[in-house]
Amino acid sequence: MKLWHIISLLVTSALLTGCGKDVRIDVPEGPRPIKFTTGETAITRAFKPDDPTVLFTVGNKASVFATRVQDDIPANIMTNRELHCDEVTAPATPGDPYTGVWNYDNVVYWQDTGHYYFTSVFPKNDNATIDNSTYNLGFSYSAGTNTDIMVARAYRDASVSQDPVNLEFKHITAAVRFLFGKSSSSDADQYALTSFQLENIVATGNFSLLTRITNPASDPITSSTWSNSGYTTTLAGWTAQTIGDRITITHPSDPDNPDGYTPMGWYYMVPQTLNASCRVRFSVVYNDGEPVETVLNFYGAVDQTSEAGIAWEPNHVYNYFITLTQSGLELTVQAVPWDQVNVTTDDVIFM
Amino acid sequence: MLLLGVITVSSCHKEPVPGGELSGYGSIELSLGSSDAIRLATKTDADLLEGLRFNNVLVILVDNSGKVIGNVYKTYPYTNGGGSDIQDSEVATSVTEDVIHFEHLLPGDYHVYAYANINATEWQKTGEEITVQEKAVATGDFSGYLNRELLSLTSAGTDVPVNPSEAMLLTGHKTIPVGLSVVNDTLDLIRPLVRFKVTVRNHTRFPVNVDELRFSHFNPDKAYLLDHRDASGVPEIPAGVTYRALPAFDPSAPEATVAAESEGVVYQTLLYENASTETYKVFSTLTLDRSSETLSDITLSMGARPFGLIDYETISTMADGEKVDVLVINPRSATRSGRLYYGIGDTGIAWESCGYDAYAKFFARAQAIYNEVSSYNYSGTGLWNGFTGAANNKSGLAGWTGNSADAPYKGDIFDYTGANHGTPRKKYFRTLTKTGELFSIDGLSTNPLSETSITDIRIEQGTATSGKFPSDIKSNQLVTFIQNSTGNHLKSDCKWNDSSENGAKDSKVIWDSGNNQDHQFILFGEYCAGGLLKRLLKENNKEVPLTYMARNEEINVVINVYYADQSGEITFTVDNTHWTEAGATTSTHTFN
Numbered sequence: 001m002k003l004w005h006i007i008s009l010l011v012t013s014a015l016l017t018g019c020g021k022d023v024r025i026d027v028p029e030g031p032r033p034i035k036f037t038t039g040e041t042a043i044t045r046a047f048k049p050d051d052p053t054v055l056f057t058v059g060n061k062a063s064v065f066a067t068r069v070q071d072d073i074p075a076n077i078m079t080n081r082e083l084h085c086d087e088v089t090a091p092a093t094p095g096d097p098y099t100g101v102w103n104y105d106n107v108v109y110w111q112d113t114g115h116y117y118f119t120s121v122f123p124k125n126d127n128a129t130i131d132n133s134t135y136n137l138g139f140s141y142s143a144g145t146n147t148d149i150m151v152a153r154a155y156r157d158a159s160v161s162q163d164p165v166n167l168e169f170k171h172i173t174a175a176v177r178f179l180f181g182k183s184s185s186s187d188a189d190q191y192a193l194t195s196f197q198l199e200n201i202v203a204t205g206n207f208s209l210l211t212r213i214t215n216p217a218s219d220p221i222t223s224s225t226w227s228n229s230g231y232t233t234t235l236a237g238w239t240a241q242t243i244g245d246r247i248t249i250t251h252p253s254d255p256d257n258p259d260g261y262t263p264m265g266w267y268y269m270v271p272q273t274l275n276a277s278c279r280v281r282f283s284v285v286y287n288d289g290e291p292v293e294t295v296l297n298f299y300g301a302v303d304q305t306s307e308a309g310i311a312w313e314p315n316h317v318y319n320y321f322i323t324l325t326q327s328g329l330e331l332t333v334q335a336v337p338w339d340q341v342n343v344t345t346d347d348v349i350f351m
Numbered sequence: 352m353l354l355l356g357v358i359t360v361s362s363c364h365k366e367p368v369p370g371g372e373l374s375g376y377g378s379i380e381l382s383l384g385s386s387d388a389i390r391l392a393t394k395t396d397a398d399l400l401e402g403l404r405f406n407n408v409l410v411i412l413v414d415n416s417g418k419v420i421g422n423v424y425k426t427y428p429y430t431n432g433g434g435s436d437i438q439d440s441e442v443a444t445s446v447t448e449d450v451i452h453f454e455h456l457l458p459g460d461y462h463v464y465a466y467a468n469i470n471a472t473e474w475q476k477t478g479e480e481i482t483v484q485e486k487a488v489a490t491g492d493f494s495g496y497l498n499r500e501l502l503s504l505t506s507a508g509t510d511v512p513v514n515p516s517e518a519m520l521l522t523g524h525k526t527i528p529v530g531l532s533v534v535n536d537t538l539d540l541i542r543p544l545v546r547f548k549v550t551v552r553n554h555t556r557f558p559v560n561v562d563e564l565r566f567s568h569f570n571p572d573k574a575y576l577l578d579h580r581d582a583s584g585v586p587e588i589p590a591g592v593t594y595r596a597l598p599a600f601d602p603s604a605p606e607a608t609v610a611a612e613s614e615g616v617v618y619q620t621l622l623y624e625n626a627s628t629e630t631y632k633v634f635s636t637l638t639l640d641r642s643s644e645t646l647s648d649i650t651l652s653m654g655a656r657p658f659g660l661i662d663y664e665t666i667s668t669m670a671d672g673e674k675v676d677v678l679v680i681n682p683r684s685a686t687r688s689g690r691l692y693y694g695i696g697d698t699g700i701a702w703e704s705c706g707y708d709a710y711a712k713f714f715a716r717a718q719a720i721y722n723e724v725s726s727y728n729y730s731g732t733g734l735w736n737g738f739t740g741a742a743n744n745k746s747g748l749a750g751w752t753g754n755s756a757d758a759p760y761k762g763d764i765f766d767y768t769g770a771n772h773g774t775p776r777k778k779y780f781r782t783l784t785k786t787g788e789l790f791s792i793d794g795l796s797t798n799p800l801s802e803t804s805i806t807d808i809r810i811e812q813g814t815a816t817s818g819k820f821p822s823d824i825k826s827n828q829l830v831t832f833i834q835n836s837t838g839n840h841l842k843s844d845c846k847w848n849d850s851s852e853n854g855a856k857d858s859k860v861i862w863d864s865g866n867n868q869d870h871q872f873i874l875f876g877e878y879c880a881g882g883l884l885k886r887l888l889k890e891n892n893k894e895v896p897l898t899y900m901a902r903n904e905e906i907n908v909v910i911n912v913y914y915a916d917q918s919g920e921i922t923f924t925v926d927n928t929h930w931t932e933a934g935a936t937t938s939t940h941t942f943n
Binding site for chain 2: 286292294327328329330331332333334335336337338339340341342343344345346347348349350351
């Protein structure tokens, strides 16, 4: 059977939300310790990374910063303190949110008054700092580590409430994956991925987020929190070393359902304005033939809202659908004019 | 979620010609206006003849191993047959472009071969018609069709491809890589021929008549059906090609006269593509008709040189097809040995005694013939008053016509009236012609009873043997004629020492294995170098020698004609009265 290929690109983007629910914990009277909780909304769709254990696993660690401001005088009460997850409560009903209990050593207690600003970075990042003059949380990230970094901010007026602080984590990278599918449902058409890599992608960036904020919900994390040198490189490279390493490409019965595709990713990328030459390079074998390499430029690939994708935003998910289907040749044959050639020779001069 | 496909399908669909109307009687009446019908028909026909449209196309897809993968033939109008027919319908009877679809392709490099207007058989080889051969190839090896040739022309003739009668055959070839996505590409259908035109651009106020127009030999007798080029884009020509002259120019045709301050195409022909290592040349003689101002005509040949020596260096620049009329002389210093050979009689060669002690005297003799001097005195002292037989410096014979009825000439005076004119050929001048790499001399023969020319000649520089030639004749002024097939040299078989008059009159030229003073010749003539043809490069307007013509090229040679009739006067005066000394005082210098 002949090999039929055609490539289509589809981008879906979705927001990751990390809304949590407050959990009330009964505490005795007297100085109350500062406590933290986290929560995750139910995941119902497969369009985004949906593994709650990324965050909710006993032993997971996060960094937490806390500043108390009283009479305009700030005091750092926690600086990159380790917050560790000691308990995870799975939902009784699948799909309901998870909850977790996060503790830290050397408990800090609430003062009766004061404005408390809390910032947390997951996973724990020893290089994260808060600038005392700009109040910006800052750290660098390399996509080579492929980490789903999350950041949370919270505010409390201690005179109003000293309940456990809910840390609502937001994903700050862009989650990207490439979904390979074959259009043919026939088992006689066997496609296998043998190599993959992304090219002309910014791999490292610097994150900077204002932490002194009373309503984090009103200050969403945008691409302006990221900066980079503009230097692009190759990422996510993979090559099958043996025939057994090859990845079989599936046929999605529902072309709109990513679950039917063969994924490469998730890749947690530095949010960036894409280089116009960004591309994916991959090799596919058909029925155990020789690998055929294809390079696709995905800059400007159109998403479900017909918007051209030219950037990766923080807290967004990008699914690129690559469907291998029949190829062919559309040949335009055309008649053309004579090719005019001017020829000179000696002049004839009568005298 | 929207699916973005990278397929872009382009197709050229022409709107149906309006005017169809169903009458009340169940028939269709076409209501095209007559002027529309005429204009449409004329335009379409002309475009088909010019290769600007095609009424059918055959596209064959071949994989990298030479195997046919697809064969699509469309004749217009074309109706999609449905089912497995994935080609587009087309209502027009001819089109300028169309999209041909191929699907189910494995990745790899493919070769596309296209032929359009394949019913135009004027240029196709008998027995290799595309309608029968290529059109039937749906599978298998296509390599045998790659080097198919166009119709062969007569090797010894000047014929060129005929003008198409209904449509112009077009061909095209391209290599297209197909990957994992649909490929869109375009293939040009080009004419497998060259159109060659000569335009005279007359910048003068007088009409110009083109009396002569010929070219070096670049008219091949064969060419490939499909485009073959070398790495530099020069067309490849089938082996064994013969380059011939183009069809003769007709100086009596109306277009041979170009009016004042205008331009006109004086010559046009189709021909097969061609290539050479030498620059192509044009030879033209034009006459400026000044009768409107009661002035005499002026005739000029392109690249004409004054009458004089035609040396080896000049001969070596001659192009295939080029010719020059020459006097053929074995220039010996002894009067008995020198010979001018100039014609063929009924039994022998026409010759005259021609020996001098200086180059200038040979030239003077040649000029006398060129200028048709009526009384040229050879020796001036009556040396030829009688045959004196062998071992005598005078030898006794001044010449012979080669005709058995004519006695040998013994006088001192030669009458060259008409020597430079006359039909069927000039009396004394023989035509030296280059064909391919070899030469021929028309009007002389080594076998005068059966041949009228000497052929198969290779020319090399001669050798001035000491003591046998005047001291001021150098080797580079001499040539020697070599029979290419044997290596023999043409010899002046001078019978100055034959004891009988009949024997002595039989001086002739023969092929001979030797190579001494008898085998060296000097040639005099009026060489016309013609004009070198230069291609004007589109990208930078630079001129490069024209050494090839590729298919689909319309080669337009432009000959600019000017008339410089302005004269000027220069006057000057001499002041002999005031010669002023430089400096008012006398300068002194003291040496210490």
